[in-house]
Amino acid sequence: MNKFSFVNGADTTLEVEASGLTSYYDLTMDQTSKALFGHANAAVGGDGTGALQLESDAAADIQIVVGADPRFVANSTGIELSGAVATNSTLTANGLLTANNGISLNDASGIAGDALEDNGSGALRVADGGITNTMLSGNITPEKLAIGAGLAEVGGALEVSVDDSSIEKAGGTLNVKALGITNGMLFGSIANAKLSNSDVTIGSTAVALGSTQTSFSGLTGLDFTATPASIGASIGANALTLGGSTSTVIVAGDLTVQGSTTTVDSTTINISSSFTFEGPVDAHQTILNAGTPVADTTVFLPELSFGTYYIPAFEADPSGTSLSVTPAELNLMDADSAASALGLQGADGVIIFDSSDSDAAKKVLVSDIADLAGRLTSASKADGNTLSEGMNFFADLSADAVVSLPASPAVGTMVYVKAKAFTNGAGIIVNRAGSQLIDGQASILLESDFAAVTLVYVASNDWRIV
Secondary structure, three states: OOOOEOOOOOOOOOOOOOHHHOOOOOEEEEEOOOOOOOOOOOOOOOOOOOOEEOOOOOOOOOOEEEEOEEEEEOOOOOOEEEEOOOOOOOEEEEEEEEOOOOOOOOHHHHHOOEEEEEOOOOOOOOOOOOHHHOOOOOOOOOHOOOOOEEEEOOOOOOOOOOOOOOOEEOOOOEOOOOOOHHHHHHOOOOOOOHHOEEEEEEEEEEEEEOOOOOOOOOOOOOOOOOOOOOOOOHHHHOOOOOOOOOOOOOOOOOOOOOOOOOOOOOOOOOOOOOOEEOOOOOOOEEEEEEOOOOOOOOOOOOOOOOOOOOOOOOOOOOOOOOOOOOHHHHHHOOOOOOOOOOOOOOOOOOEEEEEHHEEEEEEEEEEHHHHHHOOEEEOOOOOOOOOEEEEOOOOEOOEEEEEEEEOOOOOOOOEEEEEOEEEOOOOOEEEEEOOOOOOEEEEEOOOOOOOOOEEEEEEEEEEOOO
């Protein structure tokens, strides 16, 4: 077989006609030789920089043979390794290796298919598990990795940079700082199992997060800052119980009960001073005041039959004095009560208003009334006076004294007239009042010393001398 040799970089040009490429030829080149194949139908040509390239219009396979077997086969579909490649063979390319349809490798190439593989589109990729521990030697430097600003090489090892706002480095360990998690970092729900405290205790009642609790125990206080506030506003007609059967419920401020019926189921109600009963409109009130008790006192309301009753009131302060009068005795004061005959005795009494004591009501014995009935009222009279019921007496007279009887006497009124001494022919002239008559006369005359007369009004306009 013919051999073409370019030795020691000689500047030699060789053209081989396409018709002459009818068999295999050995081409031996040293490292400084150049070979250009430029025929129009050439399969291999030069790229102008000393490198070989496969022309797109190659008419047949080009095989480069070393020894007895071909090593490279080039055709219009690409370049592939062929035959048994010795383990010490080396492929060196000073420039670029260009293949229009890619490069395919098979097991005969010496590169295992489990390290590199065809991606199915004519491109090479690292197969799954293609990088093994034995392929790694020494440390992987940052230059061998594509790392961002958050990674740095310190002492041949990778180190993470933190801004110490929420994450910190402590002893080679990344830690979340205290208060490092903000509301903005949280998204979605946090499961209770991820929390060290999955419930909250109110009073002595533990309430699981996300659950509903309708009752609490162990509370020592319940405060409201909003106004107005309400407790049990939605329980409707159900009962609301405050405290237990032996508890004391204290309302520190004013208590207003709204409703048509208020029931107090208690045997004892203590008040500090008074009850106030509000009228139909908020204008006037009735206050029931306990006053200032000086001893424990029990007051009973009357036990009456069905009906409407009224409690009497005193205008003046009784000053701690209770009434000992009985209902029957009070009923005697009723003007509508039926009268009954009674044999009066001196120890019996009647109620009389004492004019000498601010008209105070007093009990007066019948015996006192009898004494009074036996006595006459007396009054000194003179000329021009009106006579009074009872005794009318005069001083010595030296001139006439003209007097008149009462104008509107009651039937049974008695008038006594008593004269003293007269001189100079004086006397006492008693005239009637209006159309009254005295024993049929308009007047009478007393003319003797120490004269006296008794007159009784027996009927309308009729005085009689007794």
